[in-house]
Amino acid sequence: MSFPLGNRRRVSATLPFSFLVALSFAVAAIAGGSKSPYCNNPVQLAMVKIWVDGDEGEYLAGLTASFGATLPEEKNKVPKLPAVFSNPLNGCSSSSSKLSGSAALSVRGDCDFVTKAKVAQSGGAQALLVINDKEEIEQIDCSGDVSPNISIPVVMVPKSVRDDLTKTMANKRVELLLYAPTRPIVDISVVFLWAMSVGTVFTASLWQEFGISEQTEKRLNESSSKGMHNIIMTPVTRKCRNCPQKTVRLPVIGEVSVLSLGVFLFCVIFAVAWAVHRRASYSWVGQNILGICMMINVLQLARLPNIKVATVLLCLAFFYDIFWVFISPLIFQQSVMIAVAKGKNTGGEAIPMLLRVPRLIDPWGGYNMIGFGDILFPGLLITFTYRFDRESKKSMGKGYFVWLMVGYGFGLFLTYLGLYLMNGNGQPALLYLVPCTLGVTVVLAAIRGDLKALWGYSSKSSAMINPTAEV
Template sequence: MAVGTVICASLWEEFTSCGQDQVKSDPNNKEDSEDILELKAKGAIVFVVAASLLLIILYFFMSSRFVWILIVLFCIGGTEGMHFVIASLTTRFFPATGQMTVNLPCLGEVLVLSLFILPLCFAFAIYWAATQGSPYAWIGQDILGICLMITVLQLAQLPNIKVAAALLGTAFFYDIFWVFLSPLIFHESVMIAVARGSGSGPSIPMVLRLPKLFDPWDGYDMIGFGDILFPGLLVCFSFRYDKLTKKSIRDGYFLWLSIGYAFGLSATYLALFLMNGHGQPALLYLVPSTLGLIIILSAKRGELKDLWNFGDGRSSTRTGEA
C-alpha cells in the first residue's frame, strides 16, 4: 500500500489533469488550485522540534481523550483528502462537473460537485470513527489515510535534493533517536511506546494498517504516515524533474526511486523479522534507499549539481514557502 500510495501521488496530477486544460474549476488546474507549499531547508529544523514536542506530549499525556482529539483531526484531514481525490477523478472523467458552480452566503462560489461529495466524505469518516472496534475498521482508516497523503503530496513539494537532504536527513536522525536512543533517557523507546498506545481504547490513527496473514493474535502490519510522506516527497520530485527535463523512464530517476523505496520497505520488514518484531525506525532504511540512491545515481550521471540546485532562482507568485 505504501509503495502504491507514493507512485499514485507522483502520477496524480499527470493523470487527473489530462485533457482538462480548459476546465475552469478543475481541482488540478494550477491557475485555480490552492497555493503549492514549496518546502525549504529551514523547515527541517521546524519539523524536528515540532515532531519531538508532539511525541513527548503523546508519551507523557497519552489518554483516550487525547487520542480522540487526534482522531477528530484525522477525520477532518481524511474528509478533505477524500474530497480532493474524488473531485479530481470526477472532473477528469466528467469535465462538465468542474464548471457547475453556485454562490452561497459567506462561502462565495462553490462547486456543485463539492456540495455532493463533502457530506458523503464526512459521513464516511464519522462512520469509521464510530466503528473503530470492528474487524474491518482498518479498511476505512487506510482509505482516509491514503487520500490524505495523496492530497498532502500534491500541496507540498520539494524544489531540489538540497532541501530533500536537509529534510530527510533530519527525519533520518529523528527516527533513529526516538526508537533506539530514547531508552537511554526515558528507559523505553518513546516512539514504540506511543505507537503501541495505552493498550485500551482507540489507537492513534496516523498509520496504515493491514491484517497479518495467519496470525493467531489478529495483529496488524503498520506503517506510519511519516514513513510514506518523507520519501514520497522525494519520489514525487523525481517524477516532476524527469517530466521537466524530458527524461525517459530508464534514464530518469522516478523508476529507480520507486524501486528504491520498495527495497527500503522490504529491508525494514526483514529487520523486523530478524529482530523478532522489535520496532524499527523505517527511515533508517528508506532514506538511504531513496535519498542515497538519487545522490549516487545523479553523481554517476554528472547531474548532481543540477539536481542539488534545481529550481533555485525561480520566482512564483503562487508558491508558498515553509
C-alpha cells in the same frame, strides 16, 4: 482488562514484550544450560483463551516455566479447564478450594514456584497459573527442588488477571484453555502494506497526469477542497470537464457545484462514521482510505525545490526515527514511537497517523503498520524526481523516478526483513528508506554528472502551480 463476550481478537498489551522475553530466555537456556535436568523446558509464549459461561471471550499472553509439562501448539489437543483460585491465594500450602481437574490460580510470592506447582498438582489441578505482582510477565525460574514428578504446565500471567477474573468468577463460570501456537515467520498483511505504501507514492507522483484545468483547480482550491474530497473530485471533474454542472450558492462558501457539495457531504459522513467506529475490528479500512487520501494531497501541496532541501529534511528524519525507536527506551524505559503507534497506556487509543492491516494468519492477531512519515518523507523526494525527469525530458532509464520507486520498494522490503531478524521488535523504517532513496539519488546523480543541477534546481512548474507550498 475485562472479558467481554465475543471479543475474540483482542491482544494483550504485554504480548510484544512477552514474545521478546520468551525468545531471550530460550536462547539463554540453550547457551547456559541448567542446574537441574528437569529444568530444561524451552520457555514458550502461552496463549490463555477464556470462556465465560460457555461463550468464548478474549485471550491473554503468558510465559511458561522451564519445568513441568510443555504446552501443545494446537488448541484442539487440550481440554478447557475450570478456573479456580487457590485458598490460600499464595498457593504455598494445601488448598481448601477444590482444585481437582481445574486450572489453579495463585499469586506470586511467599514461596518458590516449584512449591506452588507441587501443591497445585497434589490437589489434582491440571495446570497452574501464577499471577505476577506487576503487569509485565517474567520467566518462572527453577528455585527449589525440581523433581520429575511435576507433570502439569505452569504459566505466569499479568497482575491485572487477578482483579478481572475475581469480578467475572463472582457470578459466572470461567474456563481456561492453555496452548502455545507458533507464530508465522511472515504474515501476508505485510504484502498489502507494501503495496499500499508504494502505490500511494506512485499515485501521488503521477497525480498531475490526472490533473484538471486551471479554472477548475482554482475553483476547487477556493472551496477548500482537501483530502478525500479532492481525491474524488479530481478524476471526476477531469472526466466530465465539458459536462454541464448545476451550481448552488451557499452562505460564506459562495457558489459551488451540486456535484462537489454531494461529494463533500459523502466525505463528511465517511469521516464521522470512521470516528464513531474507530475501535471496531473493521475500522482499519476507513483509516487507510482517509490516510492515503491525505498523503496524496500532502505530496501535491508540499513540494521539494531541490536535492539540497531533500538532503537536510531526510537526514533529520533519519536520525529522528532512529532516536525515538532505539534510543528513547534507554531514557523513557520504552520505545516512545512504538508505544504511541500501538496506543500503549492510552487504552489502545492510538494516533491514527499510520496505515495498518490485521495479521491474517497469525494466531495472536494484532496489526502490522507503517507510519505516515515513512511514506511522506521519501515520497517528497520521489515526487520531486518525477517532476525533474518530466521537466528535463529524461527517458525512463536515464531518469531518477523509476530508480527511486524501485529503491523505495526495496527499502520497505529491508524494513520488514529487519522486523523478522529482530524478532518482531519495531524498526525505524527511515533507517532503510533514506539510504535506498536519497542515497540512490545522490549516487546516480554523481555518476551522471547531474548532482550540481539537482542540488540547486529550481522548478518553474512548481512555482507556477503552487507558489506558496514549497518546503
